[in-house]
Amino acid sequence: MVQPVARPSGMPGRDCPRCPRLVAFRKTWREREPDWFNAPVDSFGPVDARLLIVGLAPGLRGANRTGRPFTGDYAGDLLYATLLKFGLARGSYQAKADDGLELLDCRITNAVRCVPPENKPTPEEIATCRDFLAATIKEMPRLNAVLALGRIAHEAFVAASGARRSQFPFGHGRSHKLGALTLVDSYHCSRYNTNTGVLTPQMFHDVVAQARAAARSSDGGEKRV
Ligand code: SF4
Numbered sequence: 001m002v003q004p005v006a007r008p009s010g011m012p013g014r015d016c017p018r019c020p021r022l023v024a025f026r027k028t029w030r031e032r033e034p035d036w037f038n039a040p041v042d043s044f045g046p047v048d049a050r051l052l053i054v055g056l057a058p059g060l061r062g063a064n065r066t067g068r069p070f071t072g073d074y075a076g077d078l079l080y081a082t083l084l085k086f087g088l089a090r091g092s093y094q095a096k097a098d099d100g101l102e103l104l105d106c107r108i109t110n111a112v113r114c115v116p117p118e119n120k121p122t123p124e125e126i127a128t129c130r131d132f133l134a135a136t137i138k139e140m141p142r143l144n145a146v147l148a149l150g151r152i153a154h155e156a157f158v159a160a161s162g163a164r165r166s167q168f169p170f171g172h173g174r175s176h177k178l179g180a181l182t183l184v185d186s187y188h189c190s191r192y193n194t195n196t197g198v199l200t201p202q203m204f205h206d207v208v209a210q211a212r213a214a215a216r217s218s219d220g221g222e223k224r225v
Contacts, residue, residue: 010136012040012113012129019125022114029064029115037067037097040114043136044069045107050144051088051215052137053079054153056188057112057121064115068097069108074191078201079108079149082189082208105215109136111156126156134160137181145215146181147208150188157183172199173207175214182214 017023030038041063055075058064062073070076072095080093080101088106093099112121112129121129133156137143148154154170161178168176168183176183186207187199194200 010109010132010139011042012132014039016040016114018128019114021122022112022116022125025117026114029060033065036065038064038115039067040132041067041069041110042113043107043109044071045103046105047107047140048142049103049105049107049140050142051106051147051211052140052143052145053106053108053147053149053211054133054157055108055110055149056152057110057119058115059119060115063110066095066097069110071095071097074194075149075189078189078194078204082201082204085205086208086212088208088212106212107140109133111153121152126152127159130156130160133157137161143181144217145211146183147211148183148185150186150190153188154183154185172203173210175210184211184214186211 026038029036041058055069059073062076063069063071066072070079076095080089083089083103083106084093087104089101089103091101093101111133112126113132116125137160146157148157151170155165158165158168163178170185172185172187174185184207186204187193189199189204
């Protein structure tokens with residue numbers, strides 16, 4: 001049975017019980033690595049940001065270990081270096097949650113807040129965690145643009161917006177209008193995608209610049225979520 005949302009915000013509780021498989025995985029890793037974060041990873045960055053970056057889910061040894069999205073694994077190296085390059089972050093990224101890095105007019109979240117086995121959440125888990133994604137979008141009063149990292153993040157955002165997925169096909173560099181929000185798609189900045197040349201650093205720089213421009217140029221207004 002689906003449990004009610006623990007809190008009416010974009011922050012699931014540390015022991016969110018809604019996805020039994022992920023709860024069991026979390027428990028296993030709490031026992032195995034008691035010093036790791038091992039809990040739903042909250043969004044990072046100011047709530048009044050105009051740009052929201054949506055990833056897939058915490059990496060086991062990345063965000064699940066450190067407690068901050070994209071922190072501690074390869075995807076974070078490329079993402080944070082790019083945000084620093086484009087003035088969307090300030091400080092120095094040192095792959096740990098207390099490195100003092102600050103996001104500027106930009107926030108990062110994940111479509112699924114708990115680490116999934118083999119980095120693969122099930123469709124049901126993605127749908128279950130969507131309430132938190134929708135709440136995250138809703139609680140951002142100035143949000144203008146969303147950068148989706150990968151197809152799953154794209155589809156989760158479209159569904160959270162109440163739109164039909166078939167109307168908004170995913171494509172790297174593609175831009176969509178959903179109500180007052182602009183959705184920009186990117187391939188995920190994973191090690192696999194960059195090692196195989198699916199996503200080059202230049203492609204990623206270009207799409208982040210595109211999303212930043214969309215966040216700064218949109219008028220804002222009533223959101224559909
Ligand atoms: S993935 Fe989301 S809905 Fe599922 S247990 Fe974690 S926080 Fe709760």
